[in-house]
Amino acid sequence: MLSGRFSFFGGGGDSGAVVDNTNSSPSKCGEEQLAVVQPTLKLETDRQVYRPGDPVIVTIQISNPAKGYSFLMERLGFEIRGIEKLDTQWFATQKPMPGSKQKRGEHAFLECSTPVLVANQIVNAGASKSYVVRTQLPSIIPPSYKGSSIRYLYYIKSALTGEWIIYENGQSRAEIKNDVTDLEVRIPLQLWINQKSSAFPMDDDIVPLTTVQLDIFWKEMDGDADWIRANDMYDGVEDGYDSSRDDISSVSSYNPMRESLHRGFGSSLSLRSSSARSLSRDASTLEGFRTSLSSNMALPRLSVAEVLSDSGADVLSTQKSFAIVSPNEQQKLRKTFSAEDDVGVSSSPEAGAVESLSSEGFIRGRSYNIRLDDQVLLKFSPRNSDSTYYFSDMIGGTLTFFHEGARRCLEISITLETSETINRRFVHPSRRNSPTITKVQSDHHEVVADLVQTSFLFSIPMDGPMSFSTQHVSVQWVLRFEFFTTPKHVDWKKYEHPLLIEGREKTEWVLPITVHAPPPRGAPASGTRSEKLFSLDPMWVHN
Numbered sequence: 001m002l003s004g005r006f007s008f009f010g011g012g013g014d015s016g017a018v019v020d021n022t023n024s025s026p027s028k029c030g031e032e033q034l035a036v037v038q039p040t041l042k043l044e045t046d047r048q049v050y051r052p053g054d055p056v057i058v059t060i061q062i063s064n065p066a067k068g069y070s071f072l073m074e075r076l077g078f079e080i081r082g083i084e085k086l087d088t089q090w091f092a093t094q095k096p097m098p099g100s101k102q103k104r105g106e107h108a109f110l111e112c113s114t115p116v117l118v119a120n121q122i123v124n125a126g127a128s129k130s131y132v133v134r135t136q137l138p139s140i141i142p143p144s145y146k147g148s149s150i151r152y153l154y155y156i157k158s159a160l161t162g163e164w165i166i167y168e169n170g171q172s173r174a175e176i177k178n179d180v181t182d183l184e185v186r187i188p189l190q191l192w193i194n195q196k197s198s199a200f201p202m203d204d205d206i207v208p209l210t211t212v213q214l215d216i217f218w219k220e221m222d223g224d225a226d227w228i229r230a231n232d233m234y235d236g237v238e239d240g241y242d243s244s245r246d247d248i249s250s251v252s253s254y255n256p257m258r259e260s261l262h263r264g265f266g267s268s269l270s271l272r273s274s275s276a277r278s279l280s281r282d283a284s285t286l287e288g289f290r291t292s293l294s295s296n297m298a299l300p301r302l303s304v305a306e307v308l309s310d311s312g313a314d315v316l317s318t319q320k321s322f323a324i325v326s327p328n329e330q331q332k333l334r335k336t337f338s339a340e341d342d343v344g345v346s347s348s349p350e351a352g353a354v355e356s357l358s359s360e361g362f363i364r365g366r367s368y369n370i371r372l373d374d375q376v377l378l379k380f381s382p383r384n385s386d387s388t389y390y391f392s393d394m395i396g397g398t399l400t401f402f403h404e405g406a407r408r409c410l411e412i413s414i415t416l417e418t419s420e421t422i423n424r425r426f427v428h429p430s431r432r433n434s435p436t437i438t439k440v441q442s443d444h445h446e447v448v449a450d451l452v453q454t455s456f457l458f459s460i461p462m463d464g465p466m467s468f469s470t471q472h473v474s475v476q477w478v479l480r481f482e483f484f485t486t487p488k489h490v491d492w493k494k495y496e497h498p499l500l501i502e503g504r505e506k507t508e509w510v511l512p513i514t515v516h517a518p519p520p521r522g523a524p525a526s527g528t529r530s531e532k533l534f535s536l537d538p539m540w541v542h543n
Contacts, residue, residue: 041183053139063128070165076118077159082110090149112214114230130221144191154189192517375405387513396457410449411484416442416458479511
């Protein structure tokens with residue numbers, strides 16, 4: 001009569017449906033053939049984005065578009081699942097236990113399911129039945145995230161099995177042969193996490209180590225039916241489960257606690273990223289740079305000093321100043337300052353060299369005097385008064401150059417980057433020297449040899465990801481600045497223009513930022529936001 005099995009996985013949004021227009025033409029006692037279509041199964045959630053602790057309400061609708069057949073719904077199953085997926089090329093994973101349905105590198109940390117939510121219900125021709133299912137999410141779970149090495153995904157699935165009912169001479173019978181209909185619908189569940197509060201646990205604890213089983217309740221939508229608890233819950237992955245279909249948009253959140261990151265990922269976590277798009281950094285360059293520092297080579301010394309935003313004060317007056325003086329003093333600074341207020345500073349004529357400084361009580365988001373050796377090379381004035389941003393926010397600032405010193409800034413390169421760093425305890429042995437994957441979200445390159453001032457402006461993507469970390473991975477945002485300058489000792493009389501100088505030196509500065517999901521509707525964002533008005537038009541040097 002009708003064709004067999006169909007499956008469907010929703011590709012985003014808050015509803016999904018299965019419709020099949022396969023026709024069958026049974027011939028009964030010389031009657032004319034009658035075309036019959038498949039029933040439809042539709043899932044719809046009460047909202048597009050959820051947060052930990054939220055109730056989840058799902059509407060299930062079964063429709064019978066056939067004109068002359070009723071449909072016997074033998075059983076209707078339902079489940080919500082949260083899964084952590086580790087890429088086995090990036091993580092050292094263990095083989096699953098014999099007989100386990102779980103795949104290697106996968107951990108189901110959330111599940112509420114029942115194979116039989118409703119049984120033996122008849123959907124008349126041209127009619128439909130709707131059911132409402134509700135549950136409540138745990139208060140501590142990770143955000144939805146689709147990364148290069150790890151994914152945290154949530155989905156809702158419903159499966160329907162039934163038979164067509166044929167009426168002959170006033171009697172009804174279920175057609176058994178080739179008439180069993182199996183329909184399946186999957187839709188993604190998007191999860192954002194609110195920025196941390198004092199009551200929120202350490203980052204490592206946001207992924208449950210064992211599967212959290214949730215209670216689910218259901219009722220028929222029509223009438224004043226009472227909620228019924230579904231107790232048929234089971235463990236493991238369903239038969240025929242295909243993890244390749246669990247493709248969910250990248251949404252993530254949570255402000256990382258850097259104390260935890262310092263322990264698991266190292267003090268220079270936020271700086272271990274690459275300027276190359278979507279490539280992992282080879283740590284050999286980093287190690288070589290550290291070795292060269294220990295030998296006290298005469299490298300350019302880049303430092304960053306915060307400047308109070310006071311129009312009446314001298315532009316070079318500073319509130320705090322931190323300079324790289326010597327490798328020994330750098331080690332002292334790292335021991336003195338906390339890792340929570342880490343400010344990235346790096347300098348080297350070689351690309352990829354990275355070092356970091358930390359400052360206790362350092363307040364970001366005003367202005368920064370960037371010094372190279374003893375000269376103020378330029379000043380950076382961020383557009384916002386803090387380093388916290390939300391999805392769709394604009395991020396940018398103004399760069400003011402001081403060309404009066406021995407060095408001159410010739411070019412700048414600015415990138416807005418996300419980095420995905422794997423915890424050293426879980427990284428695959430082949431990736432131990434390159435545990436970070438970097439993605440450039442936006443970039444800006446400009447020749448500034450003749451400029452006094454210029455500006456840049458980027459946009460945080462509407463879907464994140466958020467800044468967050470788990471025991472396996474840390475997702476961070478940074479603004480990376482690269483400055484190409486003239487050498488320290490240049491005979492300016494030999495050159496008509498600074499760009500004619502062949503020798504160039506490259507230095508780096510990294511400014512960590514935090515990206516959150518928008519706060520829940522009606523809830524104010526933490527802190528205040530003050531944006532400076534500035535022009536994107538460059539200011540030229542007038543000779």
